[in-house]
Structures are given as C-alpha cells and as structure tokens.
Amino acid sequence: MQLIKCPxxxxxxxxxxxxxxxxxxxxxxxxxxxxxxxxxRYLFFRDNPKGRFAERWSHSHGxxxxxxxxxxxxxxxxxxxxxxxxxxxxxx
Amino acid sequence: xxxxxxDATPPHTPGADLPEHxxxxxxxxxxxxxxxxxxVGGGGHGLATAHxxxxxxxxxxxxxxxxxxxxxxxxxxxxxxxxxxxxxxESAAIYEHSLKLWETLDQDLGYPILFSQRGVLNLAHTLQDxxxxxxxxxxxxxxxxxxxxxxxxxxxxxxxxxxxxxxxRYPVLGATYQPRGGIAKHDxxxxxxxxxxxxxxxxxxxxxxxxxxxxxxxxxxxxxxxxGTIGAGQVLLAAAGHTSTLTDQLGxxxxxxxxxxxxxxxxxxxxxHPTVVMSNxxxxxxxxxxxxxxxxxxxxxxxxxxxxxxxxxxxxRQMAAAVELFPVFARAHLLRTWGGIVDTTPDASPIVxxxxxxxxxxxxxxxxxxxxxxxxxxWCLAQTLAKQEPHDLVEPFGIERFVSGVLVDEHGAAGVAx
Numbered sequence: 423m424q425l426i427k428c429p430x431x432x433x434x435x436x437x438x439x440x441x442x443x444x445x446x447x448x449x450x451x452x453x454x455x456x457x458x459x460x461x462x463r464y465l466f467f468r469d470n471p472k473g474r475f476a477e478r479w480s481h482s483h484g485x486x487x488x489x490x491x492x493x494x495x496x497x498x499x500x501x502x503x504x505x506x507x508x509x510x511x512x513x514x
Numbered sequence: 515x516x517x518x519x520x521d522a523t524p525p526h527t528p529g530a531d532l533p534e535h536x537x538x539x540x541x542x543x544x545x546x547x548x549x550x551x552x553x554v555g556g557g558g559h560g561l562a563t564a565h566x567x568x569x570x571x572x573x574x575x576x577x578x579x580x581x582x583x584x585x586x587x588x589x590x591x592x593x594x595x596x597x598x599x600x601x602x603x604e605s606a607a608i609y610e611h612s613l614k615l616w617e618t619l620d621q622d623l624g625y626p627i628l629f630s631q632r633g634v635l636n637l638a639h640t641l642q643d644x645x646x647x648x649x650x651x652x653x654x655x656x657x658x659x660x661x662x663x664x665x666x667x668x669x670x671x672x673x674x675x676x677x678x679x680x681x682x683r684y685p686v687l688g689a690t691y692q693p694r695g696g697i698a699k700h701d702x703x704x705x706x707x708x709x710x711x712x713x714x715x716x717x718x719x720x721x722x723x724x725x726x727x728x729x730x731x732x733x734x735x736x737x738x739x740x741x742g743t744i745g746a747g748q749v750l751l752a753a754a755g756h757t758s759t760l761t762d763q764l765g766x767x768x769x770x771x772x773x774x775x776x777x778x779x780x781x782x783x784x785x786x787h788p789t790v791v792m793s794n795x796x797x798x799x800x801x802x803x804x805x806x807x808x809x810x811x812x813x814x815x816x817x818x819x820x821x822x823x824x825x826x827x828x829x830x831r832q833m834a835a836a837v838e839l840f841p842v843f844a845r846a847h848l849l850r851t852w853g854g855i856v857d858t859t860p861d862a863s864p865i866v867x868x869x870x871x872x873x874x875x876x877x878x879x880x881x882x883x884x885x886x887x888x889x890x891x892x893w894c895l896a897q898t899l900a901k902q903e904p905h906d907l908v909e910p911f912g913i914e915r916f917v918s919g920v921l922v923d924e925h926g927a928a929g930v931a932x
Contacts, residue, residue, distance in 0.1 A: 423825055423826050423827050424825075436825060436827065437827050440816070441816035441817045443771070443818075458917050458918075458919075459917050462916045462917040465860070465916075466769040466860045466916045467767050467768075467769050467916075468769070468771060469767075470758040470768075470770050470771055470772055470818060470857075471758075471759075471762070472756075472758075472759050472772075472820045475818060477817070477818070493817070495772075495817075495818050495819050495820050495821075496819075496820050496821055497821065498817075498819055498821055
C-alpha cells in the first residue's frame, strides 16, 4: 500500500482512492459525425504503456474529487499529481 | 441434485503422486537466420501452439522466442484452474474444446500433467447471483457442458470446510458446479508442450527479448531481438500482459489494459479441500495443490501495472473473504505471494486473429483466465497459422468486434472481476 497525494487533502492511503484509467481522453467534439471505427476508438481503445502514464484518480473516501496523476506503471511510483483544470506537467 | 459427484474421495497423501523430474526437457539452440513462423512468447499458449503446429500440421520451421525463461511469466504464476462453464456460446465452445484436450493431454504429450478433475464450484451469495448462476447452468447444458446448480447443503457435501451458515455477511445461497473442472500442474503442462515441440524440431529460444520489428508494406518481415534479427514468414504475438509493449513498436493500438493479478499459497497442509471453490462476490478462489498448499487468488489490482506485484490491501481483503468462507484457514500460514500481469479487454474476452499486417497475428486479452485454454488455444492458433485464416473457434474473437459491436461480454462468467 502506498500514500497517494490528493491535490486537495495531501497524502492519504491508497485504499481511499479509486482508479479511473487514462486521463485527458476528450469527449468527441461532434459525436454525430463519428464513424463506427472512430466510436470504437473513443470507447474502447486506451494507451497501455510500460512507464509513465497520465491517469485519473478519485479521492473517493476523502474529498471525493477527481484529479490527474503521472504514474510509472513499471514501478507504480507517482511522479506528479495535478488538478483537472491544470495542464499535464511538462517533462512527464 | 444428483449425488453421483458427491462421493469423491479426498486426495491421498500430499505429493505422493508427483512424478520425478525428467532427465531431458528441451534443446537450447542458437536462433537460425529465419523461420517460417516466429512465435513471440514462450509461455503456455506459445508452447502449445508450437506443439500443435508440429503435431497437427507437420510444420516445424518454427521458433518460439522468450525474453526470460520458458513459462516463467504468467504460466508460472497462475492458480491453474480449469473449467469451461462460460455463459456465451463463443466462449463455451473454445473453453470446452480445451477441456476435452486436457482430458487426454497426458497421453498426447507423453508426460504427466496431473490433471485432477475434482470439480469447480462457483458460489452464489445473493438472489441475483443465484439467478445468474442458474441461467449460466442452463446455457452450459445447451452447449453440452456438464453443469448443475447445487444448494448450500450440497456445497457442504462437496467441500465440507465451506461455512454455509446464514449469519455471515455473504451467506452461501448455492453454487454452480462443473464436475469435469479441476486443476493441473502448470509447470508440467509447460514442460510437456516444450518437450514435444523441441523433439519435433521446433527451436525454443530463451533469453531472447524482442526489441522491434522490420516491416515491408503490409508484411512484418523480421523480428529484432537481443540475439539478432530473425526473419519471419508469419509472426504470432503470444505475450499475455506484455502484448501492448510489442504492438506499440508496430504502431498498432489494441483495446488492452494490463493489470497486476495476485495469488498466494499457504504452507503445506493435509488434504482438507477436495474441490475448487470460486466466489465472485467476496472475491476469492481456492484449491489445494497436489503437494498440499492452499492456492488462492483474488481480483486484479485496479490500476494498470507491469511490476509483477500488487498492493497489499487486495490480499488483505481476499484473506478476509477466505477466512469467513473457510474458518479453518484462520490457522494456516501464508507461505508466499506473487503477481502476474494480465491483459484485460473491455468485454472480458480475448483478442485473437490478424491485426495491422497481413502476416501478423495476436493472441492476447485472456485477462485472468488464460491457463485453462492453453491446449485449446494452441490447437486453434496452430491451424490459424497453418491455414493463415482464423480457426472457427477463434473467429468470433477478432478485433473487428469492437467496431461491429458483436462483443462477447463475459464479465459474468470470467470468474475474476476485471
């Protein structure tokens, strides 16, 4: 179990959090214009890197807010956490 | 229910039926310049495919490339459960094909795999669980798969140490039961396939990490490895949780997410657990290995990961569930825990078939349940490669289904939440 730093509450135990998968997946700007192939890409296809990954977490047993994190999927180390309205940190 | 399955004798002395290790397993050749077929991934699926390529199709100009040692990934880490009681026709067909192969695999491989058909119980803890279970049993029967729904008293007869009292948090309301399900000795399965493939002339190349690919138009022409570039007529990726790291190098994106899946064993115990018990609701599954360890698994860790380990709180929850269901486990000592990396898909079914290139095939997305299909998928992939078109049993699992919408949604029967 590791400590995860909620941007609002500070470091809390991993069990307080809920994982939300890849971050920065934009809802289609023109949903009606999408082909089946494009819908499949939006719904089902996500990155799955071994290494740094921008992903969403929710502090579900705390402030209940969503935030983003840069985490290394090989080491599980959190390299950055940032609020949804903040840009993805450079060099990450 | 019928009682024909209820008088099974418990396993005898732990370890008594374990065979001696053989003197010879397989050759360790240097890679040739090129092969008709290159299989990336020397786990159960890759080795089984190699075996059936030689056995069923007479194709032996084949290399199996393994970045570590043979069967040292998920094949060495899984909990060895075998069953075919899946809900949908497509899944039932391939898992049942596999189960039939398991039943004669000892003879086919000339090698003991200790397939023990001790039966598999999937517990139901809520009224909805019961309804889903009965539905699945009926679906299984329509597919010719042995299945029945049993009540709590029969669960107790099949596995006397299960707590069926109604004052626990998730009481046992019944279970699906597949008598032909069971366990096998995973190392021996891998060694059996490897030995036969190697004997037939197929090269099994260990410590050979794939680092990239060479392509020409719509074909993959070679695989770049830590032991040099190896030309390939066809390429099969059978790398389980690490498939994305390979396809990323080809610019092919797959709907896969890799997660740690943990398992653990107790110290050796006298025979106490005569069958296999799984519970989706409280999330634990247990069997007793041939030597006597209690082998347990849980759900996947929620986050993506490649670290071959997971979080301790997952194990903690799994143990809490296990001790409530099996109060005698409270005195067992944990011997060791470990994690494997499983590749999950949006519909909890695998992705099998051609992707991106004319001669590139993938076999991935088996999630938490790849072991049970080892002979079955090997059989089908061998034919797929030999004829260069998908075997009927894997055809429904093509990547096209994510566009067409013809998903095979097995979340309810996959056994482990993912």
